[in-house]
Amino acid sequence: MALGWKRLVKTNNFGYHFVHQFRAVSQISYTRPSKNASFSKLSSEDISYLKRVVTPRGVVEEKEALEPFNTDWIGKYKGNSSIVLKPSSTDQVSKILQYCYEKKLPIVPQGGNTGLVGGSVPVFDEIILNLGNMNRIRDFDNKSGIVTCEAGVVLESLSNFVSEQGYTFPLDLGAKGSCQIGGNLATNAGGTRFLRYGSLHGSTLGLEVVLSNGKVLNMLSSLRKDNTGYHLPHLFIGSEGTLGIITAASICCPKKCRSVHTALLGVDSFDKVTELLVRCKDEVGEILSAFEFMDRNAVELATKLLSHVRDPFSESFPFYVLIETSGSNEHHDMEKLEKFLEYCYSGDLISDAVLAQDQSQMNQLWTLRESMPEAVNRSGKHIFKYDLSIPLEHFYTLVTEMRSRLVEYPCHVVSWGHIGDCNLHLNISSSESNESLSKLIEPYVYEWTCSHGGSISAEHGVGRVKSKYLPMSKDMEAIEWMKQLKQLFDPVGILNPYKIFSQREE
Numbered sequence: 358m359a360l361g362w363k364r365l366v367k368t369n370n371f372g373y374h375f376v377h378q379f380r381a382v383s384q385i386s387y388t389r390p391s392k393n394a395s396f397s398k399l400s401s402e403d404i405s406y407l408k409r410v411v412t413p414r415g416v417v418e419e420k421e422a423l424e425p426f427n428t429d430w431i432g433k434y435k436g437n438s439s440i441v442l443k444p445s446s447t448d449q450v451s452k453i454l455q456y457c458y459e460k461k462l463p464i465v466p467q468g469g470n471t472g473l474v475g476g477s478v479p480v481f482d483e484i485i486l487n488l489g490n491m492n493r494i495r496d497f498d499n500k501s502g503i504v505t506c507e508a509g510v511v512l513e514s515l516s517n518f519v520s521e522q523g524y525t526f527p528l529d530l531g532a533k534g535s536c537q538i539g540g541n542l543a544t545n546a547g548g549t550r551f552l553r554y555g556s557l558h559g560s561t562l563g564l565e566v567v568l569s570n571g572k573v574l575n576m577l578s579s580l581r582k583d584n585t586g587y588h589l590p591h592l593f594i595g596s597e598g599t600l601g602i603i604t605a606a607s608i609c610c611p612k613k614c615r616s617v618h619t620a621l622l623g624v625d626s627f628d629k630v631t632e633l634l635v636r637c638k639d640e641v642g643e644i645l646s647a648f649e650f651m652d653r654n655a656v657e658l659a660t661k662l663l664s665h666v667r668d669p670f671s672e673s674f675p676f677y678v679l680i681e682t683s684g685s686n687e688h689h690d691m692e693k694l695e696k697f698l699e700y701c702y703s704g705d706l707i708s709d710a711v712l713a714q715d716q717s718q719m720n721q722l723w724t725l726r727e728s729m730p731e732a733v734n735r736s737g738k739h740i741f742k743y744d745l746s747i748p749l750e751h752f753y754t755l756v757t758e759m760r761s762r763l764v765e766y767p768c769h770v771v772s773w774g775h776i777g778d779c780n781l782h783l784n785i786s787s788s789e790s791n792e793s794l795s796k797l798i799e800p801y802v803y804e805w806t807c808s809h810g811g812s813i814s815a816e817h818g819v820g821r822v823k824s825k826y827l828p829m830s831k832d833m834e835a836i837e838w839m840k841q842l843k844q845l846f847d848p849v850g851i852l853n854p855y856k857i858f859s860q861r862e863e
């Protein structure tokens with residue numbers, strides 16, 4: 358443990374010093390998406406029109422400059438688009454869509470391109486519509502905490518903005534420095550504040566959406582209550598850009614908590630981690646704002662590969678739990694947290710614990726947790742990422758099973774996640790591509806998850822990666838209704854084709 362940490366560890370024997378439904382895989386035919394013949398090829402006439410709409414500032418065409426827009430964050434999925442359009446207004450988005458609709462030109466909407474399911478990059482040569490230049494905060498109501506902003510505002514900027522006004526943005530995640538609110542909404546991003554503030558479906562009061570034919574659907578609202586028929590914005594949240602392009606949103610932010618505390622606990626068994634969660638909800642109660650878990654393999658990988666990441670303990674533990682409380686009464690909150698930790702020591706639920714003493718120590722603990730994806734990215738060329746919902750009683754069994762299944766292969770099997778929301782991030786990386794290894798991993802992970810009552814995607818979405826497995830997690834009838842909605846909103850099929858729904862080879 359580094360100097361300066363408040364250690365919450367047992368010191369002697371007398372006291373404590375601290376302070377569905379599963380569908381068999383064989384029933385599903387897996388196919389690679391094939392290029393839809395009904396799309397047109399982008400002509401030079403199309404290009405000149407689209408360039409006029411967005412002005413020279415909104416076009417990327419040079420081969421090298423196109424690369425990051427064509428490639429996803431993990432470098433696994435690459436498209437071959439020859440143009441990125443960066444509109445700076447809703448009107449420009451509307452003109453682009455109207456044109457593409459008439460000309461049958463496919464489009465991939467893109468925000469910060471931090472998605473992990475290949476949803477924000479083209480599969481073939483679709484036009485990339487990047488919303489990054491639409492980054493204005495249009496309005497903020499200091500009395501209600503409702504912020505209305507454009508899709509391209511970077512999450513961290515939005516978060517800082519509302520924080521300066523005395524509010525908390527209800528979404529936070531590791532990619533906050535690059536991801537944009539439009540992409541967060543389109544994927545219904547979950548993140549670390551989900552436990553406390555719920556999903557974006559709850560916080561979003563309204564959206565402005567450009568439909569596939571270019572029409573603008575203005576559903577922006579500052580009303581918390583508005584029970585006037587179907588709540589259309591919900592359809593677009595989590596639709597992964599397949600039903601319309603989100604150009605702006607009004608989001609309700611809660612008041613900022615005056616007292617925030619972060620602690621990291623070392624735990625020696627997974628059963629104790631689950632017991633801790635249950636107890637923490639009981640004892641810490643309403644001020645609990647995050648409950649994240651990491652396993653030893655994940656922490657070791659991050660501290661080994663990333664020089665800015667530190668583990669505050671001198672000893673390593675099989676499991677780590679990061680707890681955050683957010684309340685308004687410093688004395689009361691600290692007392693609750695300390696009492697809870699005292700209870701944990703006395704019940705032998707934790708082996709060691711540190712409590713952050715200032716903002717920089719809090720950042721250090723969060724950096725450890727949020728650096729996991731980057732550590733995995735650096736750990737091998739071939740990465741298998743899983744973002745699963747798994748009931749608590751089965752949560753970690755999959756990880757141990759995968760380790761024994763892959764015991765003969767040189768690979769890293771690491772896991773972490775939002776255990777407070779039963780969301781497991783299982784990541785496997787290896788430096789060599791190996792077909793027999795791949796076959797041991799997939800579709801096994803998805804089959805196992807569904808047969809244990811889970812979902813193949815807890816928060817990252819379906820995108821391109823999981824489209825062929827969608828029937829495992831969704832009833833066929835539900836998929837049919839989803840397809841009918843897609844047909845209704847996007848009859849030509851130009852919006853983010855080949856995503857969510859699998860295509861059969863023609």
Ligand SMILES: O=C(O)CC[C@@H](O)C(=O)O
Nearest residue numbers: 531729730742743782784
């Ligand atoms: O990279 C991953 O698998 C998860 C990314 C993100 O959702 C997280 O919670 O760290």
Ligand SMILES: [Zn+2]
Nearest residue numbers: 548775782816
């Ligand atoms: Zn996550």
